[in-house]
Amino acid sequence: MNRLNxxxxxxxxxxxxxxxxxxxxxxTVTTLxxxxxxxxxxxxxxxxxxxxxxxxxxxxPVFWQALSNNLWYALGTVPLSIALALAMALWVNGRIGGxxxxxxxxxxxxxxxxxxxxxxxxxxxxxxxxxxxxxLECVGLPGINWLGDPDWALPSLMLMTVWKEAGFFMxxxxxxxxxxxRDLYQAAALEGASAxxxxxxxxxxxxxxxxxxxxxxxxxNAFKLVDHLFILxxxxxxxxSNLLLYxxxxxxxxxxxxxxxATLTVILLALLVTLALLQFRLIERRIHYR
Amino acid sequence: xxxxxxxxxxxxxxxxxxxxxxxLLYAFWAALHPGEYATRFELLxxxxxxxxxxxxxxxxxxxxxxNTLIITGLILLFQLILCTLAGYALARMAFRxxxxxxxxxxxxxxVMPEILIVENYQTLSGLKLVDTHLGVALPYMASAFGIFxxxxxxxxxxxxxxxxxxxxxxxxxGILWKVYVPLAKPTYLAxxxxxVSHHWNNFLWPLVVTNxxxxxxxxxxxxxxxAPESGVQWPIICAGTLIAVGPxxxxxxxxxxxxxxxxxHAGLK
Numbered sequence: 398m399n400r401l402n403x404x405x406x407x408x409x410x411x412x413x414x415x416x417x418x419x420x421x422x423x424x425t426v427t428t429l430x431x432x433x434x435x436x437x438x439x440x441x442x443x444x445x446x447x448x449x450x451x452x453x454x455x456x457x458p459v460f461w462q463a464l465s466n467n468l469w470y471a472l473g474t475v476p477l478s479i480a481l482a483l484a485m486a487l488w489v490n491g492r493i494g495g496x497x498x499x500x501x502x503x504x505x506x507x508x509x510x511x512x513x514x515x516x517x518x519x520x521x522x523x524x525x526x527x528x529x530x531x532x533l534e535c536v537g538l539p540g541i542n543w544l545g546d547p548d549w550a551l552p553s554l555m556l557m558t559v560w561k562e563a564g565f566f567m568x569x570x571x572x573x574x575x576x577x578x579r580d581l582y583q584a585a586a587l588e589g590a591s592a593x594x595x596x597x598x599x600x601x602x603x604x605x606x607x608x609x610x611x612x613x614x615x616x617x618n619a620f621k622l623v624d625h626l627f628i629l630x631x632x633x634x635x636x637x638s639n640l641l642l643y644x645x646x647x648x649x650x651x652x653x654x655x656x657x658x659a660t661l662t663v664i665l666l667a668l669l670v671t672l673a674l675l676q677f678r679l680i681e682r683r684i685h686y687r
Numbered sequence: 688x689x690x691x692x693x694x695x696x697x698x699x700x701x702x703x704x705x706x707x708x709x710x711l712l713y714a715f716w717a718a719l720h721p722g723e724y725a726t727r728f729e730l731l732x733x734x735x736x737x738x739x740x741x742x743x744x745x746x747x748x749x750x751x752x753x754n755t756l757i758i759t760g761l762i763l764l765f766q767l768i769l770c771t772l773a774g775y776a777l778a779r780m781a782f783r784x785x786x787x788x789x790x791x792x793x794x795x796x797x798v799m800p801e802i803l804i805v806e807n808y809q810t811l812s813g814l815k816l817v818d819t820h821l822g823v824a825l826p827y828m829a830s831a832f833g834i835f836x837x838x839x840x841x842x843x844x845x846x847x848x849x850x851x852x853x854x855x856x857x858x859x860x861g862i863l864w865k866v867y868v869p870l871a872k873p874t875y876l877a878x879x880x881x882x883v884s885h886h887w888n889n890f891l892w893p894l895v896v897t898n899x900x901x902x903x904x905x906x907x908x909x910x911x912x913x914a915p916e917s918g919v920q921w922p923i924i925c926a927g928t929l930i931a932v933g934p935x936x937x938x939x940x941x942x943x944x945x946x947x948x949x950x951x952h953a954g955l956k
Contacts, residue, residue: 421798495701517928
């Protein structure tokens with residue numbers, strides 16, 4: 398009976414595990430494998446390359462630029478969108494006129510495809526007639542070549558990303574806020590605690606698990622979401638806004654160097670696995686809260 | 688004093704809300720007016736539907752929409768089946784290595800299919816599935832998020848219900864179908880909405896794996912449509928964009944309460 402049960406359990410897991418094996422575990426392993434070979438030329442089998450691809454990577458200034466861009470990109474978008482998300486959630490959760498409309502406005506960017514909003518934002522950033530430069534003109538400032546200037550291309554991407562993501566993270570905070578106990582707040586009010594004090598000493602600590610969860614998700618997103626690059630900058634000018642995953646795409650499907658793309662993927666995976674270990678720890682901690 | 692802060696805070700909230708909705712409002716403005724009003728904002732500018740007509744003729748939107756529908760439908764159908772079975776096994780069946788399997792499943796939350804485009808493309812071309820709907824859908828059919836969500840929900844179902852159903856002679860799959868699935872309805876709705884909106888908007892993998900309009904979803908079609916090389920004008924791009932996001936946006940506006948609640952439900956687990 399027990400053995401039959403075990404068989405049953407494995408049978409139920411089988412379809413999901415097969416799909417995970419084919420599209421997550423095996424590709425992870427073959428990525429490692431391909432990163433130590435030269436690209437196959439014609440019908441000849443690929444030659445073993447040892448660590449040559451990794452040496453190439455260390456000497457590749459574009460890789461270092463994409464990596465540092467990606468770190469700056471994460472640093473620029475993650476804290477800001479989390480702070481905005483928290484503010485939005487507090488507003489929408491409190492007594493404010495037109496709560497439903499506000500919630501809708503904040504959340505709408507989440508529902509729109511990145512490609513679609515990038516098409517619209519591209520117009521905002523256009524040098525001559527774009528909306529942003531017209532606004533600058535109104536207050537008498539010179540226009541900025543938002544996407545064409547190497548100093549502004551990455552910040553321009555960040556700005557749009559924050560706009561796209563904040564509403565999504567707001568939802569998690571909102572869910573957490575609505576699950577908080579009313580009694581605690583009544584007690585705080587009885588004690589005569591100020592609004593700021595209540596927020597700092599009560600709300601913020603109680604939201605800590607949510608903040609950690611959102612943080613990990615936001616960091617992951619900063620490395621896997623590159624759709625807008627295809628529309629706005631294509632990683633340019635001169636790689637000033639290139640990000641790791643976009644560089645992987647370029648190598649695999651524009652330069653047709655799948656070995657180097659695999660090597661870059663290994664680096665990105667290593668980065669993400671480091672984050673994954675972090676996340677497992679956080680999940681363990683979350684269980685204590687329940 | 689508190690009244691002033693309250694007023695200021697309300698004003699800030701509304702300014703931010705306005706900023707957040709502005710791009711969409713602008714898209715409507717540009718799409719509904721003739722080209723010369725794309726940067727001139729006059730209340731009485733003449734309205735027109737020409738931009739929508741032109742956009743509609745310049746790209747096979749019907750075909751793209753159908754492709755998106757088929758792809759998201761395929762993904763959702765298989766996700767629901769696979770995740771239900773796996774979620775139940777992980778929640779309620781005792782077997783060796785359960786903890787390890789669960790950890791392996793959760794690994795996909797970090798090592799997402801997006802990262803593995805290079806290898807997955809080679810797998811698909813080996814299977815001769817490049818440029819097919821099935822090819823776009825395959826890597827997403829087993830979802831760690833779905834398995835996790837359903838496992839957590841199934842764990843909250845009282846064991847007594849299962850025992851009672853077994854006494855009445857229900858089979859395992861019967862119990863799953865008649866006891867667990869109905870009780871997890873809110874989770875299914877939440878997961879379904881999150882999954883559909885995610886895959887409706889997904890871009891990178893479909894871009895890699897599709898080559899023709901026969902399998903290309905809306906997002907990829909939109910990127911080609913809006914590319915500067917194609918020389919299409921602003922108002923027409925805006926109109927095309929609105930056509931593309933229209934169905935999901937309409938669905939969202941009508942069911943916005945359910946949408947937001949579903950995302951919250953999925954986020955709480």
